Amino acid sequence: MTDRLHPALIAFAVLVYFFLMGPLVIVIGAALSDTGYLTFPPQGLTLHWFERIFEMSAFRRTMVTSFQVATVSTCCALLIGIPTAYALNRYRVQLPGWLSTLFVLPVLIPEIVLGFSLLRSIQVGVGLPVVSTLIIGHTLLVLPYAVRVISASLASFDFSIEEAAVSLGSPPIKTFFTIVLPNVRAGVIAAFILAFITSINDVSISLFLTGPGISTLPIQILAHVEQFFDPVIASVSVLLMVLTVIVMAVVERTLGLTFLAK
Amino acid sequence: MVHGLKGWMMAAPATALVVLCLVLPVSATIAATFYAGGGPFDLYAAFLSSGFRRTVLWRTLEISLITTVLSLVIGFLTAYVVSRAPPRWRSALIILAVFPLLTGVVVRSFAWLIILGRNGIMNNLLVWIGVDGAPFTMVYTQGSVIVAMVYLFVPLMILTIVGVLENIPDDVIEAAQSLGATPVQTFRQVIFPLAVPGLIVGSVLVFTGSFTSFATPQLLGGDQQMMMGTFLYQRAMVAFDWDGAVTVSAIMVAVTLAVVIGMTRIAKRLNPMTT
Numbered sequence: 001m002t003d004r005l006h007p008a009l010i011a012f013a014v015l016v017y018f019f020l021m022g023p024l025v026i027v028i029g030a031a032l033s034d035t036g037y038l039t040f041p042p043q044g045l046t047l048h049w050f051e052r053i054f055e056m057s058a059f060r061r062t063m064v065t066s067f068q069v070a071t072v073s074t075c076c077a078l079l080i081g082i083p084t085a086y087a088l089n090r091y092r093v094q095l096p097g098w099l100s101t102l103f104v105l106p107v108l109i110p111e112i113v114l115g116f117s118l119l120r121s122i123q124v125g126v127g128l129p130v131v132s133t134l135i136i137g138h139t140l141l142v143l144p145y146a147v148r149v150i151s152a153s154l155a156s157f158d159f160s161i162e163e164a165a166v167s168l169g170s171p172p173i174k175t176f177f178t179i180v181l182p183n184v185r186a187g188v189i190a191a192f193i194l195a196f197i198t199s200i201n202d203v204s205i206s207l208f209l210t211g212p213g214i215s216t217l218p219i220q221i222l223a224h225v226e227q228f229f230d231p232v233i234a235s236v237s238v239l240l241m242v243l244t245v246i247v248m249a250v251v252e253r254t255l256g257l258t259f260l261a262k
Numbered sequence: 263m264v265h266g267l268k269g270w271m272m273a274a275p276a277t278a279l280v281v282l283c284l285v286l287p288v289s290a291t292i293a294a295t296f297y298a299g300g301g302p303f304d305l306y307a308a309f310l311s312s313g314f315r316r317t318v319l320w321r322t323l324e325i326s327l328i329t330t331v332l333s334l335v336i337g338f339l340t341a342y343v344v345s346r347a348p349p350r351w352r353s354a355l356i357i358l359a360v361f362p363l364l365t366g367v368v369v370r371s372f373a374w375l376i377i378l379g380r381n382g383i384m385n386n387l388l389v390w391i392g393v394d395g396a397p398f399t400m401v402y403t404q405g406s407v408i409v410a411m412v413y414l415f416v417p418l419m420i421l422t423i424v425g426v427l428e429n430i431p432d433d434v435i436e437a438a439q440s441l442g443a444t445p446v447q448t449f450r451q452v453i454f455p456l457a458v459p460g461l462i463v464g465s466v467l468v469f470t471g472s473f474t475s476f477a478t479p480q481l482l483g484g485d486q487q488m489m490m491g492t493f494l495y496q497r498a499m500v501a502f503d504w505d506g507a508v509t510v511s512a513i514m515v516a517v518t519l520a521v522v523i524g525m526t527r528i529a530k531r532l533n534p535m536t537t
Contacts, residue, residue, distance in 0.1 A: 005346055013343035016336055017355070020362050020417060023373035026383065030376055037381065080279060083272035091269030099273060102280050109288055110474035110518055112491050113511040116498055120294075120508075121287035136283050143276060201366030203477045207495060218368045218477070225372060225481060234376070237369040244364045248357065257357050 024241065031234035049235040059236065062220040069131075069216060070199035073138035074146075077195055078188065081146025086180065088147070089154040103147045106140045111204035114140065119208040130211045137205040142195035149194065149255070153187025154180075186254040193250045197243065292515060294508045305509045315493075319513065322490040325404065325479075326472035329411040333468045334461060336412070337419025344420065345427040356424065363417040371478045374410040375401060378482070402484040410482045411475065415468040422467065426460025427453070455532075462529040470518045490514055 034044030053059045088100050106114070115137060123133040157180065165175045181188070206216045215223075217236070225233055251257055299305040309315050344355045362370060377383050378400040385397035400406050430453060438452045476491035483489060488496070490510060498507035 005343055009339060009343055013340045013355075016340045016416065017358060019413070020358065023370070023377060023413065024362065024365065026376055027369065027373045080276040084276040087269040087272035091266060094266035095269045095273065099277065102277060102285075105280060105284055108518065108522060109284065110470070110491075110511075110514045112474055112476050112494055113288060113291065113514050114284060116494060116507060116511055117287035117291040118283065119498070120504070121290050122283060125290075136279075139279065140284055143280070147276070197364055201364075201368070203367055204474075204491070207476065208498065218366060221368050221372070222477065222480065225375065229379070229381075233372060237372060240369050241365055244361060247364055248360060252357075257360050258353060 027234050027237045028241070030231055031238045033231055033234075035231070037229060037231075049231040050239075052232050053236055053239070056232070058215075058220055058224075059217070059232075062215050062217045065214060066200055066217040069134055069138055070196050073135050073199055074142055074192055074195040076135070076139045077142045077146045078192060081143055081191070082150055082181075082188065085147045085150035085154055086176075089151055089157075090159060103144055107144050111141065111202070112207065115205040115208040118205070123209065130209060130214050134206065134209040134214070134216075137209050138199045138202065141202055141205055142198050145195040145198060146191045149191035150184055150187045153184040153255075157183050190251050190254040193247050193254075197247045200243065201240070288511075288515065291508050292512045294504075295512045298505050298508065305505055309506075309509045309513070318488050318490060318493045321404070321487065322473055323517075325407055325411065325487075325489065326469050328408055329415060329472045330465050330469045332408070332412045333415040333419045334465050336416050337464060338423055338457075338461060340416070341420045341423035341427060344424050356421070359417040359420045359424075362413075363421065367414060367475075367477045368481075370414055371410050371481045374406065374413065375481055378406050378409070401482055402486045404483075404487055407479055407483045407487050407489075410478045411472050414475075414478060415471060418467060418471070419464045422464040423457065423460055426457050426463075429460075430456045459529040459533045462525050462532070466522055466525045469521055473517060473521075474514055 029042045031049055032045050032047070033042035034046045034048075035042075084103065087095065088103075118133055118137050122128050122136060123130065128136075161183075162175055162179050165179050166172060170178070201218060202216070203218045203222070206219050210216060210219050217240075221233055221236060248257060295305050296302045299308065309319075344352055344359075347355060375382070379385070380397055380399065380401070382400070384400060388396035388398070434452060434456070435448060438448045443451065474491055475489070476495060479487060479489040479492045480495075483492065490513070494507055494510040494514070497503045497510060
């Protein structure tokens with residue numbers, strides 16, 4: 001049903017959307033500015049600041065690290081998250097209720113506390129190298145996405161199809177890969193891409209798990225902003241927004257973006 | 263039984279990771295607060311006896327609460343419009359809310375630095391208009407942190423509430439209308455009460471998110487507006503005061519869990535659909 005909305009309410013919503021989009025537009029403008037300092041509207045247009053990003057080794061290095069960490073931790077999370085999501089749906093009755101709560105914990109526990117605790121116990125305590133701890137932290141961070149998104153697609157999967165395949169003599173492992181997995185393909189792709197962008201954007205966990213020579217892009221951005229106030233950061237931000245657009249396109253084609261409003 | 267075992271085996275790697283690398287380290291951090299000082303509660307006493315630390319805790323609670331209330335009001339009104347918009351507009355508006363949500367916290371906080379900075383757009387504008395006393399110091403104030411936080415959380419609030427509003431069955435609303443309720447009455451007596459549990463879920467997400475945030479207070483609050491997150495980092499990585507850091511961590515976990523558990527209980531009790 002579409003009731004008529006009060007015009008004041010519509011005007012308010014329009015203002016809110018200006019508030020949401022304005023700052024991002026300003027960042028794009030600032031990235032294109034010809035000046036050596038951050039300003040908006042841009043004085044003259046240039047793509048110089050985008051070249052500058054790649055000239056600065058700190059940004060090049062941290063970008064590569066961020067992509068590597070995001071890829072590895074997302075793959076790890078999916079590798080252990082898919083069977084978990086399957087088990088939580090398929091054997092719901094046999095498994096204790098607290099098990100699904102356990103996978104909510106990475107969302108519930110403050111990220112920054114998790115980051116500090118990993119530094120304290122795993123990196124300093126156990127003595128694992130910085131990179132491994134960073135990957136563990138990011139895997140924990142994105143695991144809930146893997147479990148939740150794939151559980152959501154499994155919820156609409158009819159397990160009797162799988163049983164039919166097994167009773168016709170298909171080995172369980174083969175059945176999983178040929179029957180179950182193709183049916184939740186959209187969920188797996190969406191989970192991958194959402195987990196990936198979450199890892200790329202993370203600050204609070206990486207904060208404690210970066211050391212000399214190893215840092216992630218957001219941490220590098222924070223460090224750079226404290227010292228310089230030039231348009232380089234704006235252009236890095238624009239690159240990250242481009243990545244966001246790609247992520248949204250993928251989610252739209254798999255689950256549909258309205259999935260995120262559920 | 264066999265099925266149970268199969269299920270356990272499949273969930274085992276992820277379970278092991280969460281237990282070994284999350285439950286144990288975080289528990290160790292919290293446990294450390296009880297034995298690191300002289301007596302079991304010495305670290306907490308030390309935290310609360312320091313005027314500066316009390317201010318940080320109080321400021322964090324205050325900023326988080328203001329952020330939550332503002333995001334709730336803005337998010338609810340906007341979500342109501344979104345959920346009532348014609349289908350094509352609705353999906354466009356949802357996409358526009360998802361975009362900032364998926365854009366990182368650092369980028370979104372940095373945007374406000376460009377706007378509110380001393381040589382930022384706002385000050386340039388005020389100088390250009392000729393406002394007395396401009397440029398003003400707008401960053402490193404409580405207001406700048408709150409604006410950036412509200413900016414950060416409004417999309418999350420919109421999406422959460424749109425989801426809830428769409429789950430309200432149309433027949434309930436139609437029933438109210440066919441019984442003669444005016445649109446205002448329908449809103450007050452049917453839609454709003456049914457949306458309350460969702461409003462609570464959204465508020466919990468925003469409050470805990472603000473309470474434990476780092477990048478926004480770091481960029482827009484600096485040392486002047488230190489919050490629990492930035493204070494934890496400062497204790498652990500700048501001052502190397504790990505006793506202080508574990509105490510801040512434990513307080514953050516306690517507040518987060520208390521808010522989540524308490525509010526979930528209230529949300530359940532207030533849900534008219536379950537009673």
